[in-house]
Amino acid sequence: QKEVEQNSGPLSVPEGAIASLNCTYSDRGSQSFFWYRQYSGKSPELIMFIYSNGDKEDGRFTAQLNKASQYVSLLIRDSQPSDSATYLCAVNNAGNNRKLIWGLGTSLAVNP
């Protein structure tokens, strides 16, 4: 069973702090990794994707990938109340029609 695991939270951080969201995956053949944000009652929105080991930065967001440890994380700097949402980690492996395997999501609350 190929799995993607996330801490369900809620993760609560004060405004302006760094929020750290973590995700582990079981399939070593996984090739691409995605972070989506989902507000309540809305569909997921792509935040970042990462394919290579290391860090990838985009504005206040940094994705970190460690394939040896099968671990991918998302850092949100200078957290804002508008960042409060559920963050979904998704992993795309080489086979199986390249469909995404989804984590259950981590709920983030940024407190003013």
Next chain:
Amino acid sequence: GAVVSQHPSRVICKSGTSVKIECRSLDFQATTMFWYRQFPKKSLMLMATSNEGSKATYEQGVEKDKFLINHASLTLSTLTVTSAHPEDSSFYICSARDLSHEQFFGPGTRLTVL
């Protein structure tokens, strides 16, 4: 990013009727589209993978005769919920994959079956 639309955004129907949901990729061609269902406070559940010009691949436990999927063109896929019942009430979301293999989601369709 790429834009995916869904129609309708919200539908209320009587038990036993059929409901069709359209998913369109507006500014790119999508050889593959995905249909998801999400119950309140639950995670996304993949229902089926739809490839243009071929039959959809359904996930285990999803009835293909109840959830009919058609992907007749590179920009349109439809999901028809046949003989809908109250337990089919859910948030249905499609996504479309571009050549870079990123998935872009439509805004979702909230179905309520009375």
